[in-house]
Amino acid sequence: MRVGMLQETGRVVVQEAPRPRPAPDEVLIRVAYAGVCGSDLHAFTGTHPFRKPPVVLGHEVSGTIAEAGAEVTGLQVGDRVTVMPYVSCGRCHYCAQGRTNICENKIVPGIGGWQGTFADLFIARADITYPLGPDTSLVQGALAEPLAVGAHAVARGGVAPGNDVLVLGGGTIGLLTGYAALRAGARSVALTDLYDYNLRVAREIGIPHAYNARSEGLEDAIRRDYPEGLDVIFLAGAAPVLVGQATRLARRGGRIVSTALFDGPVPVDVVAMTLYELELVGTQIYQATDFFRALAWLNEDGPRLERLVDHVMPLEQAHEAMTLLAERREDVVKILLQPENER
Ligand SMILES: [Zn+2]
Ligand SMILES: [Zn+2]
Missing domain, CATH: 3.40.50.720 (NAD(P)-binding Rossmann-like Domain)
Known part of the structure; x- marks a missing residue:
């Protein structure tokens, strides 16, 4: 499979990587769309606090389940899904208060060997993988993560x-x-x-x-x-x-x-x-309640929210997408990368 790897500051290369295998509690997702986020841009320009090259960028995603680990229940191959892209430890002071978003031991794509979503395939734990609503398209589903950021900010406010x-x-x-x-x-x-x-x-x-x-x-x-x-x-x-x-x-x-x-x-x-x-x-990312709220809003109001997506570019153009955002040579709000997987 191919991945969009930040090889050094300012340079993303699309290259071959081994096909990842899901652990028993994980799913393998065939990526339909991967959103390009401000934090990917920070990594690209070398100003991100912890995402440093070499790293596969991306944490926003929609896609379909290609493979489910042996212990996964409630999700099936072919399901259209998105992912709340962090894993909290469940044991620290903050997790004990339900504030999983500020967990001391939080793991996110791009650290700890968890490869990002700029890829043909993406691995996620089943318990943070959520089915899209019946009226939510895959393009709209890729907006769940940033919309959850908004939902949490509004709750904090x-x-x-x-x-x-x-x-x-x-x-x-x-x-x-x-x-x-x-x-x-x-x-x-x-x-x-x-x-x-x-x-x-x-x-x-x-x-x-x-x-x-x-x-x-x-x-x-x-x-x-x-x-x-x-x-x-x-x-x-x-x-x-x-x-x-x-x-x-x-x-x-x-x-x-x-x-x-x-x-x-x-x-x-x-x-x-x-x-x-x-x-x-x-305000810092989101908790599961925010993510559920975002999924519900997307299902009710997807066409309106989809207006944010003004660029869909092939995964091969990951580098061009990053430079377009960094230099803003044209009007842009949201870029989605599309691996165009063979179905
Ligand atoms: Zn994001
Ligand atoms: Zn924790």
Whole structure:
């Protein structure tokens, strides 16, 4: 089988690898689509904290089960599935609290010998492999993982019915967080981004208040539409300037949720945080509940969410896909790689 291997920073090579064999509690998945994620881009540019070359990139996936280990129950060869791509230890302090997403011993594709999804075939434990809903296409299924990130961020933000929500940054995660906020009952969701294209995608998935972050008077424009400020604000872009925008635009008692990975520490106006009882919380991937929610939303609303997918490229072009994202030579939100397995 073929894999998309990051051989060194800035270079992905598609090469042959041995066909993996599932352990008794694992399944072998024939990859239909593998999503390219911001974290793959970090690995590609050499800025990822632990994904270092040589490594098979990718953790977002949809596909069909090609082989099931002897102990696997509830999943059959041919099932259309996606994977919640991490394994928690079940024993640490955080797992004991149900906070599996911040497990001390968490294993993810790209470490510990677990090869990523940029491949013809992908191995996953059966207990993190979920069937797609009957109305979910394989393209839509590849969005389950980033949508679960949005679902968890919205849970961390405590978005409640009637809230006004602002998402700063309209890439895949920002867009899907905005969508998740709508599903959580937000009265209104606003979003900012540097690119008009991303703002258009935002509108198309149901986020009407989309502001270009380059425009002068951005904060005034948002304040005109939301004179009271916003209840929950998501930092979905890694620009330090967004943190100041968030503390200025938050409503009293509001909550700021950091989902982006900044390059380093960023100053925060703690005076505003004190005076107005603002809260700042982090959010990290997802738990199984978030993943189930994402799967349900995809099954109800797949065609709308699919609007994010603007590029489907063959696995052979994994390197081109990474450079397209890194250099942004054209409008792009979500790229899926397609191995085009012989069926
Ligand atoms: Zn991802
Ligand atoms: Zn643990």
